Amino acid sequence: MKRSGQITVFFSLVLMCIFSLMCGLLESARTAGSRYYLKMAADSAMDSLFSQYHKEVWDQYRLFFLEEKDEAELEEAWKDFMEPYLESSGWYSMEIENAEALQVYRMTDQGGKYLKQDILDYMKYGIFENLTDETGAENLLTQLKEAGTIKNLSGAYSGHTKEAVRLERAFQDISDSLRKQKELWQAAASELGSYNGPGFRRKAAELEQEMSRIPPLVKAYGKMADQLKTKWKESEAAMSQAQEELSQEVRDTLREETACYESYINEDGERRREIEALPEKMTQIKEIIERAKERSVEVEEIISEWDDDDEEDDGPDEDELWGSVEEIWQKIPIPVLPYSNGVKDPEKQKILEQVGGFVQSGLMKLVLPEGTEVSKGILDFTDFPSASRQEGQAEIGGLVERILFQEYCGSFLTDFLSEEDKEVKYELEYLIVGKNTDEENLKKAVGDILMIREGMNLIHILSDRQKRDEAKALANVITGSAGLLPLAGVVAFFIMSVWALGEAVIDVKMLLEGKKAAFVKTKETWNLSLTGLLELGSTGSCPEGGDDEKGMDYEGYLKLLLFIGNEEIHRYRLMDVIQMNICRKQQDFRMAHCVYQAEIKGTANARHMFFGGRDPYYRMEVRTEKAY
Incomplete structure (x- = not known):
C-alpha cells in the first residue's frame, strides 16, 4: 500500500512556524532582558565608581568627593567597572563600545552648590544637637543687623x-x-x-x-x-x-x-x-x-x-x-563774644578720644593674652578654588542652612584657640576674611567681633537709664556749665559710644583668653566702669573681665560672622582650606577635579542569538546617574 507524505510536509511547516515564533519570543525576551541587565550593570558600575570616594577627604572632613581629573578619565573608569558585568552576562552576550559623560557636576560648579549639599547631607543625621530653628535664626539675624x-x-x-x-x-x-x-x-x-x-x-x-x-x-x-x-x-x-x-x-x-x-x-x-x-x-x-x-x-x-x-x-x-x-x-572797641568755650576739661575729652586711637592703632596689643605668639602662616592662593569663583552663581540658602554650615565649619576647621599645630592655623578666620596670612585674618576677624560687641554693648547702654545718667554726669564735668548747653548732650552720646567700645575691648580680650562673653549684656555681666574707661584711655591697658559661663566663646562669635557673611564666598574659601590641607599629602589634589554627581551614556553591542544574517549585532544605549 502506497502512503502519502503530505502530512509530514505540512507538519514540518507547522513546526517551523512554531519554532520561529518561539525563537522570536525568546529573542525578544532575551533582548529585553539584555536591556535590563545593561541598565543594572551600568547602575552598579556607577555605584562602584562612586564608591571610590577620596578617603582622606572623608577622614578629615566627612565629605564624599570622587576625584577624576576630566571626563575622559571618568568615562574610562566607568567602562572598567562595566567589564566584569559584561564578561559574566551569559546569554546576554554584549560588549561596551563607548561611554560619554553627559553631565559632570564638580564641587566648584554653580557657586559651590554641591559642596553645600554634601555638608547638609552630613549634618542632617543629627550629629549636632541644640541647633536653632528658623525663628531663632531670624531673631539672631535681626539682633546682629541691629x-x-x-x-x-x-x-x-x-x-x-x-x-x-x-x-x-x-x-x-x-x-x-x-x-x-x-x-x-x-x-x-x-x-x-x-x-x-x-x-x-x-x-x-x-x-x-x-x-x-x-x-x-x-x-x-x-x-x-x-x-x-x-x-x-x-x-x-x-x-x-x-x-x-x-x-x-x-x-x-x-x-x-x-x-x-x-x-x-x-x-x-x-x-x-x-x-x-x-x-x-x-x-x-x-x-x-x-x-x-x-x-x-x-x-x-x-x-x-x-x-x-x-x-x-x-x-x-x-x-x-x-x-x-x-x-x-579809647575809641577802639575790642570785641567780646558773649559765649564761653564749651570744653572746660579738655584733658578728659582727649583721654576718651584716645580709647578709639588705641583701638585703631594697637587693638591686637590690647586684646591678645600676654605671651601669645600669632601664627605666621601664609596661604598660597595658586590654583585655589576661590580664584575661579564668579559672582551670582550660588543659590541663596535659608537661615537654618547657614546655621548648619557654620556649625560644620566650627567642627572641622581650626582657629586662634585651637591646639592643633598647623602651618596655616587660623582656618575659620580665613573663611571670614580671605587674606593670605594668618596674622591679617586674625586681626580683621577680631576687629569684626569687636564691632558686633560694640553695637550690642551700646544697645545695652541705651536701655540702661543709670549708665546713660552716668555718661551725662561725666559730660557735664567735661563741658562745664558755660558754652552751648546742647554740647553736654553731644559729649554724653560720645561717652556712651566710647564706653561701649571699651567694654567691647574687654569682651574680645576675654574671648581670646578662652573665656565667654555674654551676647546680650545685663548689669551683672557688664565689666567696665567710667573710671576704668578713663584709665583705659590714659594708660592703654585693658582691664580684666569676668567670665560668663552662659555667654558665647570665641568660636561662637566666628560662627556669627559666618552667619552674616556671603555664603558663596565662604563655601569657596572652605574649598581652599580643604585643598590646601589635602595637598600636604597629595600635591596634585584639586577641588576642581572632585565630582559630586555625574550622568553617563553608554553604548553597547549585543549579538542576536537566533537571528544572524548579514548584521548579527545590534546596539543598545543606557544612561545612568549618580550623586553622593
Whole structure:
C-alpha cells in the first residue's frame, strides 16, 4: 500500500512556524532582558565608581568627593567597572563600545552648590544637637543687623562729637585771640600813659598782627561748622533709612540721645553769625589804630620841634598832646563774644578720644593674652578654588542652612584657640576674611567681633537709664556749665559710644583668653566702669573681665560672622582650606577635579542569538546617574 507524505510536509511547516515564533519570543525576551541587565550593570558600575570616594577627604572632613581629573578619565573608569558585568552576562552576550559623560557636576560648579549639599547631607543625621530653628535664626539675624546698624550710627554721631569738640577748640582760638588783643590794647594804653611813643606803636603793631589772625581763624571755624552740618545731615538721613532695622525701644532712645546734635548745630548758627562779623570789625579797628599811630608820630614831632625852637619856654602840655592819642585809642572797641568755650576739661575729652586711637592703632596689643605668639602662616592662593569663583552663581540658602554650615565649619576647621599645630592655623578666620596670612585674618576677624560687641554693648547702654545718667554726669564735668548747653548732650552720646567700645575691648580680650562673653549684656555681666574707661584711655591697658559661663566663646562669635557673611564666598574659601590641607599629602589634589554627581551614556553591542544574517549585532544605549 502506497502512503502519502503530505502530512509530514505540512507538519514540518507547522513546526517551523512554531519554532520561529518561539525563537522570536525568546529573542525578544532575551533582548529585553539584555536591556535590563545593561541598565543594572551600568547602575552598579556607577555605584562602584562612586564608591571610590577620596578617603582622606572623608577622614578629615566627612565629605564624599570622587576625584577624576576630566571626563575622559571618568568615562574610562566607568567602562572598567562595566567589564566584569559584561564578561559574566551569559546569554546576554554584549560588549561596551563607548561611554560619554553627559553631565559632570564638580564641587566648584554653580557657586559651590554641591559642596553645600554634601555638608547638609552630613549634618542632617543629627550629629549636632541644640541647633536653632528658623525663628531663632531670624531673631539672631535681626539682633546682629541691629547691632551693626547701631555701631555704624554711633560711629557717625561720635565722629560729629569730635567735630563739635574741634569746633569748640576753633572757637577757643578765636576767643584767645580776642583776649590777647585786649591785653595788647591795654599794654599800648599803658605806654601812652608813660608818654612812650615808640613803645605804644610797637604794641599797636603787635595788636594789628594779632588782629590779622582773626580772618583765617574765622574761615577755619566756618569750614568746620559747614562740615559738621553737612555730615550731620548725612547721618540723619542714614538714621531715617535704618529705622526698620532697629527695635522701637532702641529707635526711640537713640533719637532722644541724638536730638542734642540738631540743637547744638542750631545754637552754633547764632554764635557763628557773631563770629563771622569779626573780620569786618578788625578792619575798622585797624583804621583807628593807624590814626592813633599817626597821631602819636605827630605828637612826638610837636614835642621835638618845641624843644628845638623854644628853649626858654616851659614846653608843650604833654598830657594834652598824648591825651589826644589816648582819645583816639579809647575809641577802639575790642570785641567780646558773649559765649564761653564749651570744653572746660579738655584733658578728659582727649583721654576718651584716645580709647578709639588705641583701638585703631594697637587693638591686637590690647586684646591678645600676654605671651601669645600669632601664627605666621601664609596661604598660597595658586590654583585655589576661590580664584575661579564668579559672582551670582550660588543659590541663596535659608537661615537654618547657614546655621548648619557654620556649625560644620566650627567642627572641622581650626582657629586662634585651637591646639592643633598647623602651618596655616587660623582656618575659620580665613573663611571670614580671605587674606593670605594668618596674622591679617586674625586681626580683621577680631576687629569684626569687636564691632558686633560694640553695637550690642551700646544697645545695652541705651536701655540702661543709670549708665546713660552716668555718661551725662561725666559730660557735664567735661563741658562745664558755660558754652552751648546742647554740647553736654553731644559729649554724653560720645561717652556712651566710647564706653561701649571699651567694654567691647574687654569682651574680645576675654574671648581670646578662652573665656565667654555674654551676647546680650545685663548689669551683672557688664565689666567696665567710667573710671576704668578713663584709665583705659590714659594708660592703654585693658582691664580684666569676668567670665560668663552662659555667654558665647570665641568660636561662637566666628560662627556669627559666618552667619552674616556671603555664603558663596565662604563655601569657596572652605574649598581652599580643604585643598590646601589635602595637598600636604597629595600635591596634585584639586577641588576642581572632585565630582559630586555625574550622568553617563553608554553604548553597547549585543549579538542576536537566533537571528544572524548579514548584521548579527545590534546596539543598545543606557544612561545612568549618580550623586553622593
